[in-house]
Amino acid sequence: MSRLGDLIKLLRGHRVFIQTHNFPDPDAIASAYGLQNLLNGFDIPTTICHHGRTERAATANMISAFGIEMTTDEELKDMTEEDYIINVDSQKGNANIRELIGQEIACIDHHPESENSSEYLFKDIRIVGSCATIIADYYRKHQLPMKESVATALLYGLKCDTNDFTRGVTQLDVDIYSYLFPKSNASLIRYFQSGEIEYDELNAFADSMRNVEVFNGVAFVYLNFACADAFIATISDFVLDVNDINFVVVYNHRDDGFKFSVRSELDELDAGEIISEALKDVGSGGGHKSMAGGYAYEDSLIGISIDYHKTIQNLFLNVIDKIPRKGIDVNAVSNPNEVFPTDEYN
Numbered sequence: 001m002s003r004l005g006d007l008i009k010l011l012r013g014h015r016v017f018i019q020t021h022n023f024p025d026p027d028a029i030a031s032a033y034g035l036q037n038l039l040n041g042f043d044i045p046t047t048i049c050h051h052g053r054t055e056r057a058a059t060a061n062m063i064s065a066f067g068i069e070m071t072t073d074e075e076l077k078d079m080t081e082e083d084y085i086i087n088v089d090s091q092k093g094n095a096n097i098r099e100l101i102g103q104e105i106a107c108i109d110h111h112p113e114s115e116n117s118s119e120y121l122f123k124d125i126r127i128v129g130s131c132a133t134i135i136a137d138y139y140r141k142h143q144l145p146m147k148e149s150v151a152t153a154l155l156y157g158l159k160c161d162t163n164d165f166t167r168g169v170t171q172l173d174v175d176i177y178s179y180l181f182p183k184s185n186a187s188l189i190r191y192f193q194s195g196e197i198e199y200d201e202l203n204a205f206a207d208s209m210r211n212v213e214v215f216n217g218v219a220f221v222y223l224n225f226a227c228a229d230a231f232i233a234t235i236s237d238f239v240l241d242v243n244d245i246n247f248v249v250v251y252n253h254r255d256d257g258f259k260f261s262v263r264s265e266l267d268e269l270d271a272g273e274i275i276s277e278a279l280k281d282v283g284s285g286g287g288h289k290s291m292a293g294g295y296a297y298e299d300s301l302i303g304i305s306i307d308y309h310k311t312i313q314n315l316f317l318n319v320i321d322k323i324p325r326k327g328i329d330v331n332a333v334s335n336p337n338e339v340f341p342t343d344e345y346n
C-alpha cells in the first residue's frame with residue numbers, strides 16, 4: 001500500500017504514534033508535524049515520539065515557534081503492543097531509530113530502502129531531497145488545506161536536508177518548493193536558519209578553524225572538545241565552502257576512538273567509498289558520494305603509530321592520492337541520480 005487513502009483506512013480505530021529517527025533534525029520534526037496535521041484533518045489524532053534530545057537551537061526554535069508536541073521514549077509510558085507506529089524520515093531496523101513496543105505498520109521516508117521495509121503494511125519511500133517533500137506532496141496532490149506553520153516547517157526541513165538546494169535535489173523538491181513558498185513565513189525561516197550555530201559553540205568554532213590542515217585540497221579538522229554530531233556536520237559543511245578545499249575530514253574524540261564526518265564536492269572523490277576504504281582496518285565507515293561518516297578505534301590506531309593525527313591523515317590520503325582528480329567541470333551537467341545520504345552518516 002502506498003496511497004494516502006490506504007494509510008487513513010489502515011489507521012482508523014487505532015491509537016497512532018508518529019516516530020522520527022533518534023535526535024530528530026528539522027526535516028524529521030517537520031515531516032512528523034506535517035503528517036500529524038494532515039491526519040488531524042481526518043480525525044485521526046496522533047502522538048509524535050522520538051529518542052534523544054532536541055535542544056539544539058535549530059530544532060528547539062522550530063518546536064517552540066509552532067508549539068509542536070514532541071514526546072521522548074522515556075516519557076512514553078502508555079504505548080502498548082496494540083498501538084500503531086508510523087516511521088517518518090527513517091526505517092525500522094536502522095541504527096538511528098530506537099525500537100518501541102508498538103507495531104511499526106507504516107513508513108514514509110526518503111532514504112534508500114532497508115531490508116526490513118517489506119514488513120510495513122503501508123510504505124511510501126521515495127529518493128527525494130527531504131521527507132518533508134513527500135508529506136507536502138500529499139497535501140498538494142489531494143488539495144488539502146495547509147496551515148502557514150506546516151508550510152513553514154516543511155519548507156525549512158526541505159532546505160536543511162538539501163543544504164539549501166545544493167544536495168540530492170530532485171524535480172519533485174523544486175515543485176514542492178514552489179508549492180510551499182507562497183504558504184510559508186519567510187522571516188521565520190530566516191530566524192531558524194540564523195540559529196544553526198549556537199552562541200556557546202563560537203569559541204569551539206574558532207578553535208577548530210585553527211586546527212585545519214590542508215593537503216592538496218583535502219582538509220583535516222580535529223575537534224579537540226566534546227561536541228554534538230550536528231556540530232561536527234556543521235563544521236564539515238563550513239570547511240567545504242572554503243575555496244580550494246574540495247574534500248573534508250572532520251573528527252572528534254569519543255569514548256574509545258574517533259567519530260568522523262566527511263564531505264566531498266568532487267564526483268571522482270566518493271566520500272562513502274573513501275571513508276570505507278580508509279577506515280577498514282581501524283573501524284568502519286560509509287555513506288554517499290557527497291556526505292559520509294564513520295568511526296575509528298583508538299586501540300587500532302595506536303597499533304599503527306602513537307601520532308593519531310598523522311595516522312588518520314595517512315589512512316585517508318593513501319586512498320585519495322590514488323584517485324585521479326579532474327576538478328570541477330563548470331560546463332558539465334550535474335548528476336540527477338545522486339542518492340540522498342542517510343541520516344546515520346552525517
Ligand SMILES: [Mn+2]
Binds near residue numbers: 027089110130161
Ligand atoms: Mn531527512
